[in-house]
Amino acid sequence: MRQRRRPPAPAPTLPARHRSRPAARWLVPLLLVLCTQAASFSLPVPASLAAAAVKMPFAAGTEWYISQGYNTSPAEGWSHYNCDPRTGQDQISKTERCDDGWQYKYSVDLRQVDGTETGETVLSPVDGTIRWLDPANGGLSIDLGNGYAAALFHFDLGRGLADGQPLLQGQPLGVVSGPGGGNNGGTPHIHFNLWATEDGGNWSRTATPFTGRFALDGYDLPDLGDQSRNHHWNTVVVSTNQQIGDLPGVDGTLAATPATTPVATPGPTPLASPPAAGGGATLNLAAARVIAGTLLTVNGAGFAPDEWVDLYWDNSRGVPLTEVTANEAGAWTTAVTIPEAVAGPHRIVAEAETSGQNARGAVEVIPALAPDPVAGAAGAVVAVRLTGFAAAEQVDLRWGGDDGQELASVTSNEVGSGATTFTIPDGGTGATDLIAFGQSSRGRALATIRVDGGAAAGVAAGGNIIGPGTFQVTATVLGLVGGSTSSGHVIQPDDRLVALPACTTTSCPWLPAGVVDPLFGNRIECGELCYVLVTNPAAGRCAVAPVLETGPWFTLDDWWSPAETRILNNLPSTVQPLAQGYPAAAAAQDGLDVGFGRTPSGIGISNKGYEVGNRAAIDLATGTWRDIGFDPNSGIGEVVVTLFWLTGEDPASAAATCGAATPEASTPVVTTPEPTDPASSFSSPEAAATVAPQPEPSPTTAPVASEAPPVEPTAEPPPDPAAAPPADDQASDGEKAARREAKKLRDRFGR
Structure with a gap:
């Protein structure tokens, strides 16, 4: 993404399964007991905590981890550029265009271990002078006065900060922006980097690692070599920075810098092990x-x-x-x-x-409870299975709320599980909360019981039906370049496909028609019409793409089907039926139990056991995302979706019509990746919500929105995504191997 630049600021964004690693693709980090458990985070020994010249930009004692480390590239699924000013291309990929001010080879993105970074006070990590401020990207550069500068991004700047203002280490600068604030790509975090510079990080910038005398709060983070990627990923650093004074501004208040368009957190950012110096696993x-x-x-x-x-x-x-x-x-x-x-x-x-x-x-x-059955009249007996509590603790069941009637108690076993029964109390009908509360761990799990005896549970209204087969829903970007979809397709850079949260003929070719799978339900038979028309109503741009993946979040949610036939409305665990066009992800975000319980925070759980992180009902591959005019720096947006198996339209004709409607803005594309055998595995349904790599924002106070790359029109009819794979006697050795691997997985998971 080529953007203009002025002396001020670069503002990187977190991989939010960033072309997704989210991503991912997409994280509520772990509360680690660091003195006893290392989990997947590495804990380097501080080099010299007492004399650290560069400290963490957070309060002493808080624990943060590196969610993106050194030597990453947008071409490989992350967001930090290391631009070669001679070529205007990223040095790793040698293909990604960039501005010569984007010098982020040794940058780190920081998130709090317990996942509560939003609103945390950001402190000056060094003594120095503010060289420039960048309110649009929530950033500033601090001139150390010794030929080096420190830069921070993605926080709400405090009132009163100004160019040329002297700073002391530990002086408050603002607070970490919430989702979408400070151009953080939807995931709260702080970007931190050092430059060797001749002008305080204005035009002169040479990326510098946090090592030697610049060790990060005493933790030595050296360059591990160009052959490895994401150096020091998931390393935990404990801050020793002591706050000096109050937050800047009148009465200690802050000038918030919210995103112009609110962006929900795009799902969890996957945790990974730090790669070894030689490019480890x-x-x-x-x-x-x-x-x-x-x-x-x-x-x-x-x-x-x-x-x-x-x-x-x-x-x-x-x-x-x-x-x-x-x-x-x-x-x-x-x-x-x-x-x-x-x-x-x-x-x-x-x-x-x-x-x-x-x-x-x-x-x-996390704690969970599973009642069976989930509905019954007063006096009916319900069995409950509890998991995820502390070992050997008393867990109480309560009716209707935290202070409600106590129904039963059970002592968990050595792995935090237990089982008990209770009788549905008299009084009232409809949905009622069932809460399990751990006496020692304070763990809390929620489920919903539907008390019968009156009218049947009503259908929860929601969603936005535009017309026959056409709906307005939330979309997220699908990444995981190189990963396999549920159809077996290997995701390519700038790929063009979509994911829907229920199986179709093309997204689950391995699932026989008419067979009910416990994880994927019934396959939607859409034949040669397994395509969707996706429109960005804000930009007036559209594209046609095949359905080759399941997700995000759910694999049982045919939200486009009438309420009477919708899969989620006809499960044994159904508590609250949902209206046609009301996606289960949106209902879960609204606090409804869509049949799989709720988390302690009251958010619904998906059929895959994930806390639903946003309202997304469809994932778009990065090529489709760009085709309809979405900024690659955003990972979520509102779209209008038409499903051709509901309307009977021809995909190629619809693409041509879409192009005729907006010829000056876009050329729609109808593409289908090369047919493959069924997946040997299944990609994350919410990776799109979590981790799509995003280009580093430009060093400018007024970022220029990028334009989608031009796309050649196609006059040919679209390939058939449901085309049968070659027979064994015609298949290549690789195809045969993939087919054998797919069979093993189907056998293992009952598919």
Whole structure:
């Protein structure tokens, strides 16, 4: 993205499964007990805490981790450029265009370990002088006066700050911006970097690592070499910066800098193990907070080609959770069932059988309860299974709220689980909260019981039906370049496809028609019409793309179907039926139990066991996202979606019509990636909500919106995404191997 620049400020953005690593693709970080558990974070020994020249920009004692480290590239799924001023291209990819002021090779993005960074006070990490302020990107540069400058971005600047103002280390500068504020891409974090400079970081900028005399709060973070990526990712740094004085501004108040368009947090940012200096193996997890008994998607990279990798819980002893084979690039995707475990931090451990490579990813087990049945009349007996509490603690069941009637108590076992029964009390009908409360851990889990006896539960209204087969919904960007979709398609840079949260003919070709899968439900038979028309109403631009992936968040939510036939409305766990066009993700964000319980914060849980992080009902691959005029720096937006199997329209004709409607703005595209065999694994449904890599914003106080790349029109009819794969006697060896791997996964997960 080429943008104009002026002396002030670069403002990087966090990979929010950033072309997604989110992403991802997308994180509520773990509350780690650092003195006893390392989880997947590495804990370097401070070099000299007492004499650190550069300190963390946060209050002493707070724990932060590096969510993006050194030596990353947007071409590989992250957001920091290291621009070669001679070529105007990113030095790693040698293809991504950039501004010569984008010198971020040794930048770090910082998030708080307990996930509460929004509103945290940002402190000056050094003594110096403000060189420039960048309110649009929530940033500033501090001239150290010794040939170096420090830059910070993505916070609400305090009132009274000015160019040329002297600063002391520990002086408050503002607070961490909330989702979408300070151009943070939807995920709160602070970007921090050092430059060697001749003008305080204005025009002269040479990226400098936090090492030696510039160790970050005493933690030495050296360059680990150009052959490895994301140096020091997930490293935890404990701040020793002592605050001096109050927040700037009248009466200690702040001048907030909210985003012009509110952006919801795009889902969890996956945690991964820090890569080794030689380019070691990494893990990418679909969620950071998990529930026992649910499936978690895990992606691995950096392993030897075609080698077996075993996945374990907490350590590499005992029986593996599962095993998977890496592809020719040393990457793989699989799903593991979270075992019953006590609440708190745990880890997924991947260990290679041939190369000896290993990697770890951190997760947090949260409390949950599962009632059976979820509906009944007063006097009916309900069985309840509890998981994710502390070991050997008393867990109380309460009716209607935290202070409601106590129904039963149970003592959890050594892995924090337990079971009990209760009788539905008299009085009232309809949906009522059931709460489990741990007496020692203070853990809290929620579910909803529908009390029968009156009229049937009404359908919850919501959503926006524009016309037949056409709806207005929230979209997020789908990334995970190189990962596999549920259809088996390998995601390419600037790919053009969409994901919907229920199986279709093209997104689940491995699921036979008429077969009900426990995770994916019934397949929607859309034949040659498995395409959607997506329009950005704000820009008046549109594109047609095939449905080749499931997600985001759900795999059982055909939100476009009538309420009477909608999958989620006809499950044994259904508590609150939803109206046609009201996506389950939106309902979960509205606090409804859509059949899978709610988290302690009151947000609904998806059928995959994830806390729903935003209202997204569709994911768009990065090419489609750009085609309809969305800024690649944003990971979420409102779209109008037409589903062709509901309208009967021809995809190619619709694409031509779309182009005729807005010829000056866009040329619609109808593309289908090369047909592949069924997926050997399944990508994260909310990776789009979590981690899409985003280009580093330009060093300017007024960022220029990028334009979508030009696209050539197509007069040919679209390829058939449902085309049958070649017969075994015609398939290549790779295709046969993929088919065998797909069969193993289907057998393993009952598919």
